[in-house]
Amino acid sequence: MLELIARNSQTGEVALxxxxxxxxRHEWGQARLLLEAALEKGFLSEPQQARAMLxxxxxxxxxxxxxx
Numbered sequence: 001m002l003e004l005i006a007r008n009s010q011t012g013e014v015a016l017x018x019x020x021x022x023x024x025r026h027e028w029g030q031a032r033l034l035l036e037a038a039l040e041k042g043f044l045s046e047p048q049q050a051r052a053m054l055x056x057x058x059x060x061x062x063x064x065x066x067x068x
Contacts, residue, residue: 012038
């Protein structure tokens with residue numbers, strides 16, 4: 001349900017909040033998808049936090065996606 005709301009939101013904030021829930025549950029794949037969507041949509045109050053979360057998730061998944 002949150003994913004649907006995140007897709008329809010004008011900002012990336014909803015996707016970022018949904019990603020936080022997945023991170024808490026160690027569901028790295030879903031968290032990564034939502035973090036990427038949040039950053040792509042933009043208009044985040046703390047974009048640096050979203051990038052840091054994405055870096056951490058990618059590290060946990062043992063992948064590199066070019067996030068700085």
